[in-house]
Amino acid sequence: MDGDRSAALLVRIWLEDGAQSFRGRLTTLDTSPGRRGTEEATVALAASPDDVLDAVRAWLDAFLRDARNSIDSDG
Amino acid sequence: MTLAPPTRVTLLDGFALWLGDDAAVPLRDLPRAVQRLVARLSLSHCPDRNVIAGQLWPDVPEDHAHGSLRSALWRLRRVAPGTVEVSGGSLSLSAGVCVDVRELETWASRVLDPQVRGDDLALPGEALRGVLLPGWDEEWVLLERERLRQLRMHALEALADELVVAGRFGEAVEAAYAAVHEEPLRESAHRAVVRVHLAEGNTAEACRAYEAFRDVLADTLGVAPTHSMTGLLARVRPQAYAVAPARVPGAREG
Numbered sequence: 001m002d003g004d005r006s007a008a009l010l011v012r013i014w015l016e017d018g019a020q021s022f023r024g025r026l027t028t029l030d031t032s033p034g035r036r037g038t039e040e041a042t043v044a045l046a047a048s049p050d051d052v053l054d055a056v057r058a059w060l061d062a063f064l065r066d067a068r069n070s071i072d073s074d075g
Numbered sequence: 076m077t078l079a080p081p082t083r084v085t086l087l088d089g090f091a092l093w094l095g096d097d098a099a100v101p102l103r104d105l106p107r108a109v110q111r112l113v114a115r116l117s118l119s120h121c122p123d124r125n126v127i128a129g130q131l132w133p134d135v136p137e138d139h140a141h142g143s144l145r146s147a148l149w150r151l152r153r154v155a156p157g158t159v160e161v162s163g164g165s166l167s168l169s170a171g172v173c174v175d176v177r178e179l180e181t182w183a184s185r186v187l188d189p190q191v192r193g194d195d196l197a198l199p200g201e202a203l204r205g206v207l208l209p210g211w212d213e214e215w216v217l218l219e220r221e222r223l224r225q226l227r228m229h230a231l232e233a234l235a236d237e238l239v240v241a242g243r244f245g246e247a248v249e250a251a252y253a254a255v256h257e258e259p260l261r262e263s264a265h266r267a268v269v270r271v272h273l274a275e276g277n278t279a280e281a282c283r284a285y286e287a288f289r290d291v292l293a294d295t296l297g298v299a300p301t302h303s304m305t306g307l308l309a310r311v312r313p314q315a316y317a318v319a320p321a322r323v324p325g326a327r328e329g
Contacts, residue, residue, distance in 0.1 A: 008212060008217060010217070010221070012221075014258075014261065016261075016262040016263060016301050016303070017262075017263065017301060017303045018297075018301040018302050018303045019262070019298075019301045021298065023260055023261075023262075023296055023298070025258070025260065029212055029217075030212075031212040032116075039209065039210070045260065045295045045296055046296070047297065047298050049297040
């Protein structure tokens with residue numbers, strides 16, 4: 001189905017020697033059919049669990065909003 | 076008699092298949108299924124035909140996946156005969172086929188081998204610094220891309236330190252900055268940069284590198300460098316870079 005929308009979110013977390021908290025980078029990749037070739041893009045940087053969860057929620061909200069808009073405009 | 080160069084698969088910075096007898100012009104526009112098959116065989120050490128079919132065509136019934144695999148093999152044999160060895164239920168790249176990713180792994184394992192010293196090491200060539208199959212979004216590619224990124228990053232940091240020991244400071248700083256390039260917020264990579272500058276006796280440059288990283292870290296993550304990082308400079312400029320003593324768990328204040 002050409003109208004399918006899909007995306008991947010990669011959460012990279014690492015602990016530095018002696019750090020009190022982790023550090024992280026969240027990147028997204030549009031995996032929808034026909035979007036091959038798009039590059040990874042950073043959506044958030046994080047240093048706490050709340051940062052990560054907020055970023056995942058925001059990314060998911062944006063993905064669903066965009067997907068619904070594209071389906072509406074197709075119709 | 077001149078031997079033809081071996082067939083070569085490059086996956087870093089994009090897919091290409093270089094045939095031994097026509098090595099000047101790579102095949103980049105092979106059908107997508109053929110590219111995926113060659114890439115999968117180049118990256119994996121699991122030769123099981125069922126696993127390969129299931130991984131390459133995960134969303135179709137098993138018999139369809141095997142049909143697609145047979146078709147891809149047939150098409151590959153037409154353009155690049157001898158690239159793949161088929162034996163019973165196994166598929167693998169032929170022994171003589173070179174793969175850039177495997178060269179990257181060999182380089183990294185040498186760098187990370189404690190028996191190999193800096194005198195015998197070198198930066199990876201430009202061809203080994205690319206991203207694995209950019210633009211490909213299959214799950215098995217994403218996982219491999221991340222694994223290789225991590226491998227290269229760790230190896231570059233280790234290489235920087237080994238090159239310092241060998242007194243090759245120019246290459247050492249290049250290796251350290253290549254590690255930074257892989258993940259600009261990774262402190263251990265920035266520590267490698269600072270260590271190289273200090274080893275070369277360039278304290279001012281080490282302080283600049285530290286402060287630039289400290290500012291980026293504050294702006295992006297709102298955190299400070301660790302004591303491991305600050306401690307590098309506290310040794311040479313204790314007034315400017317004092318490290319607070321570590322707190323002992325359970326110790327009482329006052």
